Amino acid sequence: MSTIDRNIIVLNRPQMGENIGAVARAMANFSLTQLRIVNPRDGWPNQSAIKTASGAFDFIKPTEIFDSLNDALADIHYSFATTARNRDMNKLEFTPQSAVAKAQSFNKDEKVAFVFGQERTGLENDEIASCHALLTIPTHPHFSSLNLGQSVLVLAYALSEFTVDTPENINQDLASLQEFNGMFERLQNSLDDYNFFKEPNLRPKTLRNIKNMLLRADLSPQEVKTMHGIISALTKGESS
Amino acid sequence: MSTIDRNIIVLNRPQMGENIGAVARAMANFSLTQLRIVNPRDGWPNQSAIKTASGAFDFIKPTEIFDSLNDALADIHYSFATTARNRDMNKLEFTPQSAVAKAQSFNKDEKVAFVFGQERTGLENDEIASCHALLTIPTHPHFSSLNLGQSVLVLAYALSEFTVDTPENINQDLASLQEFNGMFERLQNSLDDYNFFKEPNLRPKTLRNIKNMLLRADLSPQEVKTMHGIISALTKGESS
Numbered sequence: 004m005s006t007i008d009r010n011i012i013v014l015n016r017p018q019m020g021e022n023i024g025a026v027a028r029a030m031a032n033f034s035l036t037q038l039r040i041v042n043p044r045d046g047w048p049n050q051s052a053i054k055t056a057s058g059a060f061d062f063i064k065p066t067e068i069f070d071s072l073n074d075a076l077a078d079i080h081y082s083f084a085t086t087a088r089n090r091d092m093n094k095l096e097f098t099p100q101s102a103v104a105k106a107q108s109f110n111k112d113e114k115v116a117f118v119f120g121q122e123r124t125g126l127e128n129d130e131i132a133s134c135h136a137l138l139t140i141p142t143h144p145h146f147s148s149l150n151l152g153q154s155v156l157v158l159a160y161a162l163s164e165f166t167v168d169t170p171e172n173i174n175q176d177l178a179s180l181q182e183f184n185g186m187f188e189r190l191q192n193s194l195d196d197y198n199f200f201k202e203p204n205l206r207p208k209t210l211r212n213i214k215n216m217l218l219r220a221d222l223s224p225q226e227v228k229t230m231h232g233i234i235s236a237l238t239k240g241e242s243s
Numbered sequence: 244m245s246t247i248d249r250n251i252i253v254l255n256r257p258q259m260g261e262n263i264g265a266v267a268r269a270m271a272n273f274s275l276t277q278l279r280i281v282n283p284r285d286g287w288p289n290q291s292a293i294k295t296a297s298g299a300f301d302f303i304k305p306t307e308i309f310d311s312l313n314d315a316l317a318d319i320h321y322s323f324a325t326t327a328r329n330r331d332m333n334k335l336e337f338t339p340q341s342a343v344a345k346a347q348s349f350n351k352d353e354k355v356a357f358v359f360g361q362e363r364t365g366l367e368n369d370e371i372a373s374c375h376a377l378l379t380i381p382t383h384p385h386f387s388s389l390n391l392g393q394s395v396l397v398l399a400y401a402l403s404e405f406t407v408d409t410p411e412n413i414n415q416d417l418a419s420l421q422e423f424n425g426m427f428e429r430l431q432n433s434l435d436d437y438n439f440f441k442e443p444n445l446r447p448k449t450l451r452n453i454k455n456m457l458l459r460a461d462l463s464p465q466e467v468k469t470m471h472g473i474i475s476a477l478t479k480g481e482s483s
């Protein structure tokens with residue numbers, strides 16, 4: 004896998020075909036090849052996407068369609084949730100530049116997703132919580148509107164700045180999100196079984212916080228196993 | 244003069260007001276303030292430029308209009324002629340990234356122009372010859388079309404990379420090591436109580452690995468409390 008092919012653009016519930024086409028153009032302009040779409044409003048394939056793309060789909064791999072964001076991220080090792088400024092989330096915040104530098108630090112066969120929310124509302128908090136980190140394009144605080152195609156264009160350009168291969172890095176392997184989520188679900192079940200959540204209405208937010216905290220640790224597959232072991236030990240094997 | 248104000252976008256004989264408006268938007272998005280236009284086809288001011296700009300002209304200084312490219316460049320210290328690939332010119336060729344680095348190397352009161360040709364044909368050879376160097380956005384060789392607004396967007400973003408503060412910041416307080424270690428010791432005692440360490444000789448190394456993993460998450464004081472709560476819940480309060 005080349006350093007370009009491992010970078011994946013994920014569009015979550017996009018609405019207008021024209022915007023998907025603009026994304027494809029921006030990707031082809033800067034040689035990105037991997038597009039995943041979660042629940043496109045108007046289905047797929049989409050004629051207005053193809054028309055707006057002006058042939059760009061010929062330069063990217065076949066678009067992959069998913070039913071849920073979690074499915075789209077299952078084999079991803081690190082994911083950036085693109086957001087506007089000031090999301091109150093305990094996650095690392097990256098610019099395109101620093102996100103690309105972060106992505107370059109991973110092993111070459113580890114997949115990196117850049118997740119974009121729907122045009123009007125962006126990503127919801129739960130969707131953001133499913134990603135490892137935030138990515139914000141640092142625009143003027145009072146004139147910040149970038150449409151979907153423009154956001155992907157800036158990111159794709161930033162990624163293209165690094166097309167020169169870098170030396171192997173010393174970082175550890177990252178667990179895939181599927182591995183991570185398997186562990187997290189188990190933790191969640193154990194916390195439910197052991198009445199961790201005293202106030203049910205705080206449960207979703209607390210779970211998001213715990214997930215954010217654990218995602219921030221960039222767990223390796225071995226560390227995910229260690230977490231499983233810790234949960235097993237502490238629950239004395241009583242929880243599955 | 245700030246480092247932003249000394250960067251000047253020059254549009255040479257632009258045709259469509261819509262494109263001028265898109266340029267203004269891209270500039271405002273990334274806090275560029277100086278726009279010069281040489282012989283706009285439809286005169287100035289231009290209503291469709293203003294309409295497309297969606298208020299962007301409020302964020303940039305009054306647009307300056309010139310009769311010739313040479314006039315527009317008269318007080319400029321260094322100028323980049325943006326072109327598509329492979330102009331056969333004996334000039335230095337820059338990418339946005341290297342052009343911005345070059346611009347940063349000048350004194351702060353030296354003005355730098357980024358010159359964009361008309362939509363259809365770009366800059367003519369004589370116009371390119373009036374500039375110091377070439378600037379080419381490195382796009383896919385077979386899918387390279389960027390319109391005027393997109394080209395300025397990429398350049399404006401590249402210029403903004405040098406004004407962003409820190410590459411990544413975490414929006415939370417860090418727990419002190421005393422807080423962290425209190426939690427970690429408790430986890431360690433619980434793991435001992437619940438026979439987590441099957442092989443005693445591996446215990447020190449495993450504990451180090453778990454500590455590394457948790458330290459990597461940059462826990463806040465609140466998150467340390469959450470960890471206490473998780474340990475309490477899973478051990479049903481049996482471990483201290």
